[in-house]
Amino acid sequence: MKRSLRALFVALCGVFLLAGTVCAAESPMATLQVKVDQILDVLKQPAYKDPIKRVPLRAQIEKYVHEIFDFGEFSARTVGRNWPTFSEAQKQRFDTAFANLLLITYLDKVQGYNGEKIAYTGEVMSSKGDRAEIQTVVTLSDGKAVPVAYRMMLKNGRWVVYDVLIENVSLIKNYRSQFQDVLSRGTPEQLIDKVEARARELQAQSAVN
Template sequence: MSTHAIMRHIVFGFLFVLMAVAVQPSQARASSPAQTALETSITRILGSIKNPDYVNPATRKPLRQQIEDEVLHIFDFKEFSSRTVGPRWSTFTPAQQQQFSDAFAELLLNTYLSKIDGYNGEQVVYTGEVTSPKGDRTEVRTVITMKDSKKVPVAYRMLPKDGTWFVYDVLIENISLVKNYRTQFQDILNSGSPDQLIAKVKAKAQEVRQGNGQ
């Protein structure tokens, strides 16, 4: 599956599996702290999407900003970035790490967040969680049923930090988003420096933003 397709499913999964969970409070199993964190974010995101102003391009911008802010709140892009770069992350200075994290987050948001406008009624089911023995990692598992009846497993890997839980990787059909991007970034780092990687990610993020008319 391509990175584009992966991210499309991530956005749908994030937005709509949690909606399905959130609107069915009568489930026998109580929500875990990780699931609760996701549900809190999705409630806020749905509030923006359901706002009548969201369907009007002239009034959508501030609502889209609220959605972006919430995604930035629930996803730990610093952790996401360190795992994506891999072992070479330790060769980045603190300033480079922050610059890369900011650029990578902007690239993902600019490229894929608009996909929420293409929701076509995918059905999502929450299927459970797997937690590490120490309780410091959990994988929230879901299955999305597409319009063509294809079932796509989507799992959200989360970790606790500062009293709540954050997403640090997403698996679509057992394909890790982190590993998918790591391959691309390693190719750049094999022949370039951290600053060159940061510059390329920033340039791509800006290109996509302009292409979206933002």
Template sequence: MIGKGIAGAWMVVVLMVFPVLAVSMEPMAVVKAPIDAVIAILNDPRYRVADTRLVQRDEIWKSVKPMFDFEEISRRAVARNWRKFADAEKVAFTDVFSRFLGNTYIDKIQGEYHNEQIVYLGQNFHSDVYAEVRTTIVRETVEIPVNYRMRRGADGQWKVYDVIVEGVSLVKNYRTQFASILRKEKPAQLIERLNKKLAEQNRQLAEDG
């Protein structure tokens, strides 16, 4: 009990003296801050005016992009095929895949958000470098579990490498698709496919305003 009291006192000191470090070391804080920012952007009356959808989209992307480890997401999405990618192809794939994911999921958020509440259920540490943040999206009478699997990098920062929605892994979903393509095509062709899809997305977004 005494140890707990001392630990609590030291935690207050640490939070006061090193607030940025404290946030960077907590997986839940890494997830919660950008999600809160996104909700604020979605509720911002400035974006209810016509022709502000793309501006809102850019603000959402700026908020959420830093919380994701897109290189790790990309590597896991192609799994063992990653070694077939040349260094330049790894960079190109990570770049286009991250932007494709951003477009896909921000479009979904903009289209389906209706003042849902995000409940933060807790964080589990699986090791010194792996953790999972558990949340639930509360939508009227429906609750949707969304978990964020995270990895701590060499710089000590926690970042998301997979999102599990109702038990379905984002990474595994794309891994299945990419494995099918890479059985027949080379990495450069997969990158070309994604670039075409990204171009189509961007054209549609420009038309929708």
């Protein structure tokens, strides 16, 4: 399980570094492949191992995250059928809280990058050409191979990632089950409070490390 989670965070480096200026004519796989190489180059820099020098590099990754990761789409799909019950103000607050939670979690995890490799094994397009699933295999430093698939959509002329599957387990569905459990017993405000609290907790831990 720990290895699979490690693969998730390595793979998500690629998700987070798809630049927002991609030409729509470029295939989603090509887009992903180029930008994964960029993030790996950042992680390989000796400065990234220094807590102080790492700060601007983390800020660079965060910038790329906001350029590519459609948190509105991700939030709506993760909350699922309960999303229409959120007010516009609640949706905006949840988007911000969930984005912060993901950012803090993944930025902390990718600090442990240890030479993992990513191989691109397939690209499946939808019949309309506006959806794609990019299939990859992440090879960990101990040789274990973990399948990782990226689900992407063409939105406003550029490819964005809206879900990731690790060993056929959807990130969206995983969070959705957790959030629906909270919403079945509480309100949107209570869910938002929990997400914000968790983000603050991880931020405090990150500051210590």
